[in-house]
Amino acid sequence: MAIATVLSVDVAILAEQATRRPSAESAQGAERTELVAAADDRRISQEVAPLGRRLDPQFMIVSRDRAAVPDELLEKVRRIEGVAAVERVDGARAELAGKEVGIFGVDPSTFRNLTPKPTAGHDGLWRNIAAGDVAVSFVLGSDGGVELNSRVPVSGGSRANQVRVGAYATMGIGDIDAVVSKATARRLGMVEDNVLLVALDPKSAKSTKATGRIKKAVGRLVPKKTGTLRTLDPSFDFKSSGGSGSSLSALEIRTAINAGMTKLGMPYVWGGESDAEGGYDCSGLLQWAFRQAGIRLPRVAEDQARTGPVVPFEQARTGDLLIWANDPTAPGRISHIALYLGGDEMLVAPRTGDVIKIQKVYFRGFRGAVRIDRRAAVRMAG
Structure with a gap:
């Protein structure tokens, strides 16, 4: 299915619209509930001032x-x-x-x-x-x-x-x-x-x-x-996120997908953005893949999510970026990203211990699909 998606991307970009929503799967890290380690009894307990006026x-x-x-x-x-x-x-x-x-x-x-x-x-x-x-x-x-x-x-x-x-x-x-x-x-x-x-x-x-x-x-x-x-911009505004209408071409999207597919099976490596590092993380993979198509993306998932308008999954097209906010310590902050291949499938670098692969889209923590806008990508990449 994924190979066919890549070969037919020209048609898919123009005509594809999702008609069903796949069942939810656990997002990476979403199952973790323990966030703070117990105090070490061997150390003297440290007093800290109570929370004052919180500001961003x-x-x-x-x-x-x-x-x-x-x-x-x-x-x-x-x-x-x-x-x-x-x-x-x-x-x-x-x-x-x-x-x-x-x-x-x-x-x-x-x-x-x-x-x-x-x-x-x-x-x-x-x-x-x-x-x-x-x-x-x-x-x-x-x-x-x-x-x-x-x-x-x-x-x-x-x-x-x-x-x-x-x-x-x-x-x-x-x-x-x-x-x-x-x-x-x-x-x-x-x-x-x-x-x-x-x-x-x-x-x-x-x-x-x-x-x-x-x-x-x-x-x-x-x-x-x-x-x-x-x-600094720690928040993500889904309503104001967007671009100027300068969409990527079918050739650019096809080139990026084909490039990303060459990394299937490589390890997830935190901070990885090249073969020299032995693998890629989620945003490093996308930055590298789109660079092969001549498109500059920013480095981290949160900034990549600002490279175009955010649309519901039902409107997602092949070549869109899929984004998740899985972080319970910073609600709403985009923490994971993948490349939509169509047919409810995505290309993703999941987490340490896993490899770059094609898998079904899951919806725990899902926040939408980003349609890359050329001008917005340039602006965010700096």
């Missing part, structure tokens, strides 16, 4: 040259009208259990206020981090195979340590898949206070004009020679 960070300033964000800059940003909170954290690229991840070193008592609601509200999670554990994103644990309560090597700076995995918790900031306390970050040799997170007052954040004004004000305070300013 809109901007991230990263200092260059391994330097801390200056106090002066922090205070200037704090005084901008509409800014509700600023938080300095330690940021680095780290190797955790053999996987490259983004990692933050944080003050659990204050940083928790800038995380998704389920994560922010779990006292035990933040006590574990304060006691020396690492919290990894739900997808890194579920799909990446990093086991809760295991001890894993973490190298985020000049030194490496064995650290217990104390929780699965997505922090709502793309590319950040691990969080430790600042004390643990010091033991790892991470640069101190080189990242500044900026959260707006919700009333200001709702106004595009106000958000743009604040972004310009923040940007003026961050010369390119001293740091970079990144806009």
Whole structure:
């Protein structure tokens, strides 16, 4: 069936519309209910301040040259009208259990206020981090195979340590898949206070004009020679997601599918995006496949989901991207993606321990089909 779908994709793109909805199957990781490891009795219980006012960070300033964000800059940003909170954290690229991840070193008592609601509200999670554990994103644990309560090597700076995995918790900031306390970050040799997170007052954040004004004000305070300013968008708006009507051609879709099919049987590898890494993860596979057709996609599933309008499965066409939100620690966040082949089948890199394969579409956590828009893909890929 899948081979026929590939060969007839020109016709399928124009004429196919799903007529039946397959029965639901369990999504990767959806069956996991244990998210926080029990406190380690061998360690002194760490007290953490209760949850305060929870906010979503809109901007991230990263200092260059391994330097801390200056106090002066922090205070200037704090005084901008509409800014509700600023938080300095330690940021680095780290190797955790053999996987490259983004990692933050944080003050659990204050940083928790800038995380998704389920994560922010779990006292035990933040006590574990304060006691020396690492919290990894739900997808890194579920799909990446990093086991809760295991001890894993973490190298985020000049030194490496064995650290217990104390929780699965997505922090709502793309590319950040691990969080430790600042004390643990010091033991790892991470640069101190080189990242500044900026959260707006919700009333200001709702106004595009106000958000743009604040972004310009923040940007003026961050010369390119001293740091970079990144806009954060932790939420996914299904209503506003879309494109300009510049659809991919049948040839481009056919080329991407044919390319993806050449990877059947290769292992799922967290962070994998090339044969050189021994395999691919879900978004890495799609990025590579569409690149063979001359289409640039962003790297992660959440950004790939923003490359076109979202439609119900009943309207899905061959070549659409299928998206899921399986993460209970960050509800609504897109955490998995696959390529629709038609006939209720998809090409997917599932999770650690599995291989790239064709399987039936399942619907637990399913959020729709994305029809790639050429201009939106270019914009998201940067």
